[in-house]
Amino acid sequence: MVAEIITIGDEILIGQTVDTNSNYIASQLSSVGIIVRQITAVSDDPYHIKAALVNAEQAADVIIMTGGLGPTKDDLTIKTLSDFFGMPLELNNEVLNHVESLLSARGVVMNDLNRNQALVPTGAIVLPNKIGTASGLLFERGARRFFSLPGVPFEMKHLMKEQVMPLLMLQLNDVVVVHRTVMTIGLPESTLAEMLTEWEDNLPVHIKLAYLPSPTSLKLRLSARGNSSELLESEIQHQITKLQQIIPDNIFSLVDEPIEVVVGNILSNNKLTLSVAESCTGGNIAHMVTSVEGSSRYFMGGVIAYSNTAKVKLIGVDSGTIETYGAVSGEVVSEMAKGCRLLFNTDYAIAISGIAGPGGGTDEKPVGTIWIAIAGPEGVVAERHRFGDNRERNIIRASSRALNILRLELLKKK
């Protein structure tokens, strides 16, 4: 099956927005063996959108469009598709009800612009968008299928996952592709690649490996292609078992879930509670932990002790310890963790203090130096880490790393 992707929006063509949508769509399609032939970005111009559709229709079985479905005047996609397919617009009551209930849940009164979002070309199949007012649409012409999705990345991803991919998977019969994602943390890509050289060289030819780095983790994706998904699953599992022996502490999940979910599950299953005392990460660890639904069961709260005064006054760090060792030290984070655990009366506490950058480094403690401590029922552990110069990445990487240290501590206790 061959696909083309068309992204619609002037913001891409004037260079204001990087087109990450087409990247996401391409990776999803590729992951199931669909070949993406071309990605085309065009402006919000009906004539040009139609020209791109004509070209794509000649070359691809599936055409996926994003963008131009909003309620405002610069959103011209629906009208253009109505013309292109010769399908007049008509009010779709289901869509109208959905838009109305979504807006009323937000306390917004529906206006004519929103009502226009319920105009659907007759004959197009509506792909419900639970999280937004712009529905996805599916047009079928001959053997070709055209999907139209909103350009808001969050909504586009939702529709790809819930609607487009399941529909496409129905028609991918013979060849099976099985993917498994192994989540790792704590090793740079080049180091990990070196440690895995032998294992990687010995992978069967029908199993492919991809490294997918991000600031929070490094995913390893194994993709196996064959006829029996059962057989492929067991072959991949065999390889993962070998992998676990090479990097036991760095694998935090065998499904594609973030570290905060893994840690949350361990805490929740063992009826344990957590609090955090953050300096350099400025609330990001708490933000990650509380982004998980139901985290109020195990997360009691936290302190962002950005100033030294806050460290002393709120969580009882000895000002002498700060004077002697500095705020970025094993001694101070250990006291922070112990103080935080007492203050919130939790089983565990994470404390973190470091130099996120870009300023504030010294020869002894350069930018990126970050101390992490975990206080638990059996005492405190503290580790010094060294990240890079980039503030944003340091905050994200240090937060994820702290959660992995907590994970390893929790597993020791089992």
Add this chain to the structure above:
Amino acid sequence: MVAEIITIGDEILIGQTVDTNSNYIASQLSSVGIIVRQITAVSDDPYHIKAALVNAEQAADVIIMTGGLGPTKDDLTIKTLSDFFGMPLELNNEVLNHVESLLSARGVVMNDLNRNQALVPTGAIVLPNKIGTASGLLFERGARRFFSLPGVPFEMKHLMKEQVMPLLMLQLNDVVVVHRTVMTIGLPESTLAEMLTEWEDNLPVHIKLAYLPSPTSLKLRLSARGNSSELLESEIQHQITKLQQIIPDNIFSLVDEPIEVVVGNILSNNKLTLSVAESCTGGNIAHMVTSVEGSSRYFMGGVIAYSNTAKVKLIGVDSGTIETYGAVSGEVVSEMAKGCRLLFNTDYAIAISGIAGPGGGTDEKPVGTIWIAIAGPEGVVAERHRFGDNRERNIIRASSRALNILRLELLKKK
């Protein structure tokens, strides 16, 4: 002048690499008024590259290609261009000398693959690449110009800046495009569009408006096209002034910067300090504030009072207030804000408490109900807001909204 961009490389089509090159090129071209009509990503396939060139040649004056110029077998662009333009390859001695000296400076001995990089289609103009072995090339056919640039972003940018842009500028007579971005918050796209109908309808034809929504803000981009950038600037400014009268509280910046930077600047310039007490946003406001470099000058710290105990014990909320009004109430957030301000001894404190979802809602306080309070030198203000059902978006939207309320309070004091 109309341009098209063609990026060549399988890594983009399988979704492994986000195509940031075309974004850079588009922004450079746009900034001088060149219209980018289309961006096309194609695979490393001669047939497909030629098809894209044929299409682009029909529609554009300038075609800029990137990628496929490396020394390895999958780099097919030069051979394809030689075919396409009917210009046989010949060894270019200047290029050969450049490649040789560049490699020897790196301690690398030249091999046949590198030598092939000195093969240039006869009649093409070489654009010297001081920092890499792959030269840029310029082909002229009729009134069309085709630029071929390497795909390595660093080298592509170097050639754009040193070679392509100066060549294009020579032929740009008059047309200029000026873009301005206005950052708004607090109004859904459809509501804003309705409020702006009259203003939008009265925009001069050469000024275009685009709505760019995200969970943290809704950007309005004004693009004006004409002959004098000074005149266009002043025309856009005139429209923005009118816009400010329609939605005075919702515009937080006239440049493309996030709300946390705007608030940080006001605090910093007025030597004011801030602390936060977060419940439902779980540290995200603190995270946004501390993501800004130098935020330690005005941000003293915060408390994540996720449990009621933490609200009472840490920031002195009266447990009776929680019992009477519930944790999600104007009374509780007001006490949180006052308590937080005292605890951290700051000029201002933000407090927030709500139901982020997806569970926990009631008829009276449905999911998405969020109370925000700001305590300052002159007392406390509290507002009730209603967001949607999605936890992640509620956290982000409520955090941004809280920062905007603080911004408005700060401006009142001036």
